[in-house]
Amino acid sequence: MKPAVAITGVGAITPLGVGARTLHERWTAGRGGIVDGLGRATEFDPTEVMSVKEARRADRGTQLAVAASDEAIRDAGWEDEKPYAPDRIGTLIGTGIGGITTLVTNQDLLREHGPSKVSALGIPLLMPNAPAGAVSMRHGLTGPSFGTVSACSAGAHAIGTALRMIQYGEADAVVVGGTEAALVEIAVASFGALEATSPTGISRPFDARRDGFVMGEGAGVLVLERADLARERGARVLGEVAGYAATSDAHHLTAPHPDGEGAARAIRLALADAGLEPEDVDYVNAHGTSTPLNDRVETVALKTALGDRAREVPVSSTKSAIGHLLGAAGAVEAVATVLALRDRVAPPTLNYEEPDPELDLDYVSEGTRPLDVDGRDPVAISNSFGFGGHNAVIVLKGASA
Amino acid sequence: MSTTVTPEQVESRVLDALVTFGADASVVSRDATWEQLEVDSLDLVELAQVVEDEYGVEITSQDMQSLPTVGSVIDLVVERAA
Numbered sequence: 001m002k003p004a005v006a007i008t009g010v011g012a013i014t015p016l017g018v019g020a021r022t023l024h025e026r027w028t029a030g031r032g033g034i035v036d037g038l039g040r041a042t043e044f045d046p047t048e049v050m051s052v053k054e055a056r057r058a059d060r061g062t063q064l065a066v067a068a069s070d071e072a073i074r075d076a077g078w079e080d081e082k083p084y085a086p087d088r089i090g091t092l093i094g095t096g097i098g099g100i101t102t103l104v105t106n107q108d109l110l111r112e113h114g115p116s117k118v119s120a121l122g123i124p125l126l127m128p129n130a131p132a133g134a135v136s137m138r139h140g141l142t143g144p145s146f147g148t149v150s151a152c153s154a155g156a157h158a159i160g161t162a163l164r165m166i167q168y169g170e171a172d173a174v175v176v177g178g179t180e181a182a183l184v185e186i187a188v189a190s191f192g193a194l195e196a197t198s199p200t201g202i203s204r205p206f207d208a209r210r211d212g213f214v215m216g217e218g219a220g221v222l223v224l225e226r227a228d229l230a231r232e233r234g235a236r237v238l239g240e241v242a243g244y245a246a247t248s249d250a251h252h253l254t255a256p257h258p259d260g261e262g263a264a265r266a267i268r269l270a271l272a273d274a275g276l277e278p279e280d281v282d283y284v285n286a287h288g289t290s291t292p293l294n295d296r297v298e299t300v301a302l303k304t305a306l307g308d309r310a311r312e313v314p315v316s317s318t319k320s321a322i323g324h325l326l327g328a329a330g331a332v333e334a335v336a337t338v339l340a341l342r343d344r345v346a347p348p349t350l351n352y353e354e355p356d357p358e359l360d361l362d363y364v365s366e367g368t369r370p371l372d373v374d375g376r377d378p379v380a381i382s383n384s385f386g387f388g389g390h391n392a393v394i395v396l397k398g399a400s401a
Numbered sequence: 402m403s404t405t406v407t408p409e410q411v412e413s414r415v416l417d418a419l420v421t422f423g424a425d426a427s428v429v430s431r432d433a434t435w436e437q438l439e440v441d442s443l444d445l446v447e448l449a450q451v452v453e454d455e456y457g458v459e460i461t462s463q464d465m466q467s468l469p470t471v472g473s474v475i476d477l478v479v480e481r482a483a
Contacts, residue, residue, distance in 0.1 A: 053439075
């Protein structure tokens with residue numbers, strides 16, 4: 001029997017503002033954070049959480065991860081004292097791209113002024129494991145720490161790996177999440193050239209007029225603890241990471257397999273890992289990028305994996321409110337999902353107005369809806385699919401009422 | 402370049418750099434030690450880069466680390482730049 005793993009703290013910095021509750025409250029109120037076709041975390045000010053030296057030694061992606069981890073650790077009640085030995089606490093932070101602002105800045109210095117002007121901090125800031133290193137150092141967490149790198153599924157892979165670390169006994173707790181700060185010209189231009197991003201700048205997952213994703217930035221972090229230990233210390237529990245699975249399409253560098261076989265298999269395996277059936281699923285937090293292909297294939301995959309249940313369960317996309325946070329998406333969406341489950345609601349897919357005849361699930365277009373769970377602990381799946389054909393699905397449970 | 406280097410210029414540049422790196426401006430002075438300023442190896446790598454770039458003086462971060470105060474680095478830079 002695998003030990004249960006509790007979520008005891010959450011933190012998020014997103015285009016909807018600073019704080020996990022801010023994300024939850026504003027999204028469920030139907031508010032979006034996308035302005036002029038980009039989801040910027042405009043309310044985030046790194047100097048509120050970091051010293052000058054810390055901020056200089058951190059790419060924006062690391063700054064976001066540090067701020068979100070501070071919040072999650074406070075939320076878990078760990079602020080004064082860690083409840084476990086430091087070497088029993090791991091740190092996993094995923095990212096899709098890494099410190100691209102630092103890379104671009106130093107490339108410019110190299111071109112304009114030569115190699116002697118390239119910063120000594122260049123590599124340590126741009127390396128994709130820098131956020132995990134910074135969070136581990138900030139809180140003195142000496143268990144395993146590293147970054148997961150799988151494009152838009154990096155955050156979900158991090159959570160799944162953290163679950164396994166606790167279940168396997170490598171750690172009693174893990175500070176886990178994802179971060180991304182890639183709103184720089186080269187990334188915007190590259191996704192644009194790939195025709196992956198929306199030329200109209202509107203994120204409307206599953207809508208017939210969807211024309212690409214909207215880039216966003218931010219970070220999400222959760223504190224996971226072995227559930228029996230969390231109970232023992234009297235922790236307030238928000239929910240559980242109940243299951244996880246990861247698969248690969250082995251099909252194409254950027255496009256999902258048209259049958260959604262890899263995605264469907266990840267959903268089925270994740271439910272099996274949680275010991276649950278399709279009938280147990282109360283809510284689906286979709287990957288829902290607003291690209292023509294993803295939303296069609298994800299719909300197919302949900303039908304394949306959940307059978308008849310797919311048509312009954314509410315499916316919505318956080319990306320309709322904040323855009324696509326790439327390597328942070330899976331973690332931010334897990335934060336949003338666990339808070340939604342705790343409140344027994346399915347938040348809406350914003351901007352959904354025109355149904356696509358092929359996409360015939362219940363996308364929660366009318367606004368936040370109460371979940372009818374009959375006194376049970378509500379269950380959600382959260383999907384993440386990344387360039388490279390990486391599929392990661394986590395199963396989340398909301399805490400008992 | 403070296404003909405225009407004055408001790409005042411070097412002092413001002415080095416102290417400015419340390420503040421930019423995040424050292425407490427009220428503590429930054431010729432007499433301060435690295436410990437007092439909480440300056441570490443990464444700061445010294447950056448300082449070595451500034452000194453080499455602006456005055457053509459090569460001092461490794463390890464050599465800087467072994468000097469007792471900020472002032473002794475400034476003096477060494479002025480001496481070697483002359």
